[in-house]
Amino acid sequence: MAEWFIQQSDEAEDVGPLRPSDLLKLVRSGDVKPETRIRKDDSAWFNASEVGGLFEAAMRPTIEYFCPQCQRPVNEPPVVCTYCGREIYRALTRITENTIATSSHASHDAPGKSVQRWLKNKMLRRGKDPET
Known part of the structure; x- marks a missing residue:
């Protein structure tokens, strides 16, 4: 299965690996936008808008x-x-039924902070320490 990574403009570390379903959740929440830099496995970084069907898939039920x-x-x-x-x-x-959020909750944080918060909460729910 493919692993996805999100580039953080203000952090030394990138977010990932993410499963495709996790990437879709981030698109739906508005944390991954068309201009967000992502990569699949070991590929070069590119804009999320270049992934054919990503935003359409996020809209599917x-x-x-x-x-x-x-x-x-x-x-x-x-x-x-x-x-x-x-x-x-x-x-x-x-x-x-899914939609892509257009709220401005991510704009209150520095870029990538909402993604980091989402990943930290997800790891805590799974019983993992996000700091390790």
Whole structure:
């Protein structure tokens, strides 16, 4: 799977690696804009606007699947739930309509600060120390 990195204009370190789904979340939140410098794996840096379909993909609905027995997240059926072992051919679904934020919350911080805050919160939720 591809790993994405975001260039910080005011920091020595870049943000990443990010999964494609994480990059889409940052686009939706408005933290990654068309002029944001990003790179894929070990490629050269380029503007996010140069990634064909990135902003269109961020606008597409997100479909999440859940086991009808234990209600835990699962992959798209057919699949076996890793939590309860049930074979699933029709899952519960949740469809989220997505938009790209145009709020100015990122403009209150120096460039990249909101991305760093997002990544730090995500790592804390996963039980990782973001300082290591």
